[in-house]
Amino acid sequence: MEPILELKNFQAHFYTRRGIVKAVDGLSFKVHRGETLGIVGESGSGKSVTHLSYLRLLPSPPLRIIGGEVLFKGKDLLKMSDNGLRDLRGKSIAMIFQEPMTSLNPYMRIGKQLIEPNLIHSKISKKDAWKKAIAALERVGIPNAEAAMVRYPHEFSGGMRQRVMIAMALTTDPEVLIADEPTTALDVTVQAQILDLLRDIQKDTGMAVVLITHDLGVVAGLADRVVVMYAGHVFEEGTAEDIFYKSAHPYTLALLKSTPRIDIPQGSLPVIPGVPPDLSRLGTGCPFYERCSYRMDVCLEKFPQARHFAPGHESFCYLEQRPQ
């Protein structure tokens, strides 16, 4: 199947006074129609920056895209003109963010914000855009959608605001939805509601969802396939089952083991020693070397090639066997 979005060896670096920060350093993965791809990583792993940078949502400088390709339906977004990209961004590729209060305009009634994407991207009348916006609000479960259109963001609770954000992304019927930590700022009971909503919408519309999160539990519930990122690299990629039950990368396994969970007794949590590396001082080898309990001399020389464990399951590690 032809992927709808494909990154090939994508590199984006920040040029700062302190040196070059290699935030994204050679990233490749595919997103297919109708699937939810989970991208897991800790802060600084590059999981958000990747998408913000090819969508040109970050100031450049300091950001510089060094190389690679980002193909949306076969067309390279990196080679597109600003105007060309603007036609796609917010229409075919929509994004929702962690903090809905800072991503909605506090001075504008939400109705006005909700019709904006369609007024810009589609040739429909204001009236039709208004109707579409109401339909979208109803779809995400906002009670009294018509009345909600003339209210301001601060009049909504956190969970409701995130629903408004999702509605805004849906108004243009996007083909790819990038959800960047969509539930991190929410309480667990509200998080459960929003995750259910995302799952339903994905099923209904068949759009591709890229779910960026640090929470392994959220990924386990929603993602069909998972990409594990660390220090600007993909460490492991596979189906949710591959990643959670047959982890092939020592980092994935260590992360899973060190996560507190409510369903099983945990005597003492195994820890990952040390801290994530400084991205401006990376060597040529594997950035996890210092913290890895399986490290070998070869790891310092060169970042490993993909090793295949099952169809679609690869690990970027020199280990030949799965770690235990």
Added chain:
Amino acid sequence: MNTTTINPPIARIQNLKVHFPVRGGFLSFKPKQTVKAVDGVSLDLAKGEILGLVGESGCGKSTLGRGIMRLIKITDGSIEVNGVNFLALEGKALRQARPNMQMVFQDPYASLNPRMTVYDILEEPLYTHTKLNSEARTAKIKATLELVGLRYKAAKKYPHEFSGGQRQRVAIARALILDPKVIIADEPVSSLDVSVQAQILNLLKEIQTRLGLSMIFISHNLAVVKYISDRIAVMYLGKIVEVADREELYRNPLHPYTRALVSAVPIPDPKLERARKRIVVQGDLPSPLNPPKGCAFHTRCPLAFDRCNVEQPKLMAHSGGLHRVACFAVEENRTT
């Protein structure tokens, strides 16, 4: 570790209330309202126990922590520490009692003075509260840094030179330096990444065991609380709705709110997570300015019946007395 029956309480909190007055706007004639952030909380903290305090944002868990520390004004109630009424203390007596209780905050970036070295940060409480001479202070700082897994070398550095996890170690060292009996840790790992979080959790556990401290561990994360606590109290809109031993609370949650909370925590296991039945709570937290009459949870509760709209449930003992829950549906056996 079931410490509740063996050890006498080191701290006893009774009917604690923290109310904040809210004024209307400028020139407003609206009647003055109050936010009842903590509204009648009673808790015992046993010696050598870690008591987890969970709840969602706005439930009053942090306010309770700060209230116990007397960092904010208490409206009503009593706090006894080691048999002494902590709320009655003033002036010198209060200052002498303060070292018994210390706090660790969520954000080590905000709670450490960026212009002080770690040495200065750790020395300041020793200056204020002890008569140790310079040599003894240095020795104490060295020992405390070692206790939290930092080298003495770290003492010369400033907070910004550390990563988030290391900085939290400094904050823990500061809390420990006066040999407190009780530590109140307010979301101490919430700003940390998973890989670092486990290090700090293990450190807190280890220190608690080694020094025999008592700890109140405040968090919104039920998995983290489960890992570290001996006993857990669940808060909702300023009240404690359920208290039980850790295993009991997760195996047999009784309050409908606790049940919903536990069922909403994602489990990092795709097959389990997808097969789970969620107890969905409708809507959002009601405004604490205008909390619902009767049981505060009845507006979202799947089990609510007429009694819940008028009466306020009290914490009642259940299964042997160690498991307590404030719910009429449980009391009247209407849970199924």
